[in-house]
Amino acid sequence: MLLAFSVAPSGIPADTAYAAAGNGDASVHDAVAAAVKIVRESGLPNQTDSMFTTIEGEWDEVFDVVKRATEAVGKFGSRVSLVIKADIRPGFSGELTAKVERLEGALNGSQA
Numbered sequence: 673m674l675l676a677f678s679v680a681p682s683g684i685p686a687d688t689a690y691a692a693a694g695n696g697d698a699s700v701h702d703a704v705a706a707a708v709k710i711v712r713e714s715g716l717p718n719q720t721d722s723m724f725t726t727i728e729g730e731w732d733e734v735f736d737v738v739k740r741a742t743e744a745v746g747k748f749g750s751r752v753s754l755v756i757k758a759d760i761r762p763g764f765s766g767e768l769t770a771k772v773e774r775l776e777g778a779l780n781g782s783q784a
Contacts, residue, residue: 674759674767675734676724679707679742681749703748707741717768724757728768731760 681703708725711718714737717728725741727734738756746752761767 673731673734673761674726674728674771675738676726676757677738677741678724678753678755679738679745680704680753681745681747681751682753683750685748685750700748703745706744706748710741710744711737717766719768724755726768728765 680700708720711720711725711727714727714733716733716737719726727737729737738754742752742754759767759771
């Protein structure tokens with residue numbers, strides 16, 4: 673399975689010390705960094721771009737990582753927004769890069 677997700681906090685940070693330190697602005701980079709750190713430490717294949725983080729693995733392991741990443745972001749606000757898109761294709765692996773390679777091949781006129 674490939675799963676792309678985006679997670680962001682909103683509202684007043686649950687950690688009042690974090691808010692008191694002037695960290696209650698509109699930027700969410702610290703929260704996103706906490707989530708991406710969990711993804712990277714999971715050992716699952718992953719990619720992060722400006723909008724989503726995509727991870728590849730089996731259903732239970734992927735959703736465990738998403739849950740832990742979402743919980744980490746929850747410390748930065750009173751609410752969390754989570755967007756998920758999944759490509760569930762049993763029996764396939766390496767699709768994080770293979771799908772892009774097939775697309776590039778089609779763009780270059782070659783057959784995959």
